[in-house]
Each structure stands twice: as C-alpha cells, then as structure tokens.
Amino acid sequence: MTDRLIDMQYLYVIIFIGIVFVCLIYFSFRMFFFKKKGFENEIESISYNKIKDFVIEDFEGGEILIDYLFLTSKGFLIIEIKDIKGNVFGGDNLHDWTVLTDNRRYTFPNPQLALRERIMAVQQIVNQVPVYGRLLFPKEALFTKGIPDLVTNLNELISDFQESNENTANFKIKSFMPYWDLIAKKAILNK
Numbered sequence: 001m002t003d004r005l006i007d008m009q010y011l012y013v014i015i016f017i018g019i020v021f022v023c024l025i026y027f028s029f030r031m032f033f034f035k036k037k038g039f040e041n042e043i044e045s046i047s048y049n050k051i052k053d054f055v056i057e058d059f060e061g062g063e064i065l066i067d068y069l070f071l072t073s074k075g076f077l078i079i080e081i082k083d084i085k086g087n088v089f090g091g092d093n094l095h096d097w098t099v100l101t102d103n104r105r106y107t108f109p110n111p112q113l114a115l116r117e118r119i120m121a122v123q124q125i126v127n128q129v130p131v132y133g134r135l136l137f138p139k140e141a142l143f144t145k146g147i148p149d150l151v152t153n154l155n156e157l158i159s160d161f162q163e164s165n166e167n168t169a170n171f172k173i174k175s176f177m178p179y180w181d182l183i184a185k186k187a188i189l190n191k
Contacts, residue, residue: 040068043068043070043079043154043157043158046070046077046161047070047077048072049180050068050069050070050071051066051068051183051187052067053189053190054187054189055187055190056183056187057186058117058121059117059120059124063188064118069183071176071180072161072163073163073168073169073172074132074160074161074163074172075129075131075132076126076132076183077132077133077134077161078119078122079133080111080115080118080134080136081136082111082135083138084099084138084141085101085140086099086141086142087101088143088144089143089145090143091148092112092148092149096109097109099141112148115135116150118133119132119133125179125182125186126182126183132161133150134151135150135151135152136153137152138154
C-alpha cells in the first residue's frame with residue numbers, strides 16, 4: 001500500500017513539473033510573439049500600408065526576400081528587425097558585427113549590404129518614389145562605438161518618418177499609390 005502511495009506521489013510530481021514546463025513554454029512564446037507585434041504596431045503608426053514577408057526580383061534577375069515594406073508619407077520604407085540584445089560592435093566597413101552579452105559572444109554578417117540590395121530591388125520597380133531602409137534594433141542593443149549607417153531604434157524611426165501635417169501626408173500617399181500597387185502586383189508572398 002505504501003509503495004502505491006509513493007508511486008502516486010511521483011506521478012503527481014511528474015505531472016506538476018510537466019504542467020509548469022508547458023506553462024513556461026507558452027508564456028515565453030507569448031512574450032516573444034507580442035513583443036514582435038508591439039514593434040509592428042508601433043511601426044504601423046507611421047505607415048499607411050504594408051507588405052510583409054515577400055519576394056521580388058532583384059537587380060540581377062534573381063529573387064530577394066523582404067521582411068517588411070511600409071508605405072509612409074516620406075516614401076517606401078524597408079525594415080529588417082534585428083532582435084539582438086547586448087553590446088553591438090558594428091561599422092559600415094566591417095564584414096562581421098560582434099555582439100557581447102553577459103554570457104555569450106557571437107558574430108553575424110554586416111546586414112547593411114543585404115539591406116542596400118533590397119532598397120535597390122524596390123527602387124528599380126518604383127524609380128519615382130524615395131525608398132529607404134532601416135535595420136531596426138531594440139533599445140537593449142547598445143552600439144557603444146557609434147551607430148552605423150541605416151541602423152535605428154523604434155523611437156528614432158518614428159521620429160524620422162512621422163509626418164506632422166495630415167493633409168500633406170495624405171497628398172503624398174495618394175501620389176505614391178500607383179507605385180505601391182505596382183510593388184504589390186510584383187510581390188510574391190512567402191508562405
């Protein structure tokens with residue numbers, strides 16, 4: 001009888017640990033998902049339309065993937081979100097950028113070249129509209145040796161692309177719409 005009672009206690013402990021584990025995974029996923037959605041919602045405050053996760057032809061006849069393209073009153077804005085935290089050492093002329101965190105050091109390829117290729121690919125389709133690109137890093141990414149070209153955070157991005165006059169913004173958006181429609185026709189959604 002006592003053996004059966006001990007087996008039941010182990011079973012309850014295992015079930016409890018399993019429930020805790022499932023809850024941790026669920027809440028971790030929710031935090032990550034809502035954090036990304038928060039970025040998107042904030043960016044959408046400066047945009048009038050967006051195309052997400054699509055492929056277009058690049059300037060060499062190949063294909064290029066674009067994560068986000070926003071229609072703003074300043075023109076088209078390509079955003080590449082970099083979910084990186086820690087000290088980032090990167091520069092316009094560096095091949096690789098380095099990230100230092102409390103317990104890890106890693107490198108990743110300089111993202112500026114790829115973003116410039118995306119800008120050129122969109123620009124070749126809509127040559128009458130300004131096309132901008134930004135590498136969006138969270139506030140937890142610290143560029144201690146200077147901020148490279150095309151790198152921004154959410155506050156700077158909104159400040160740079162927000163139009164103060166709604167009538168002016170609407171006029172510009174209306175003039176950009178034929179080109180937006182052209183991009184939308186050429187975009188192949190990446191499913």
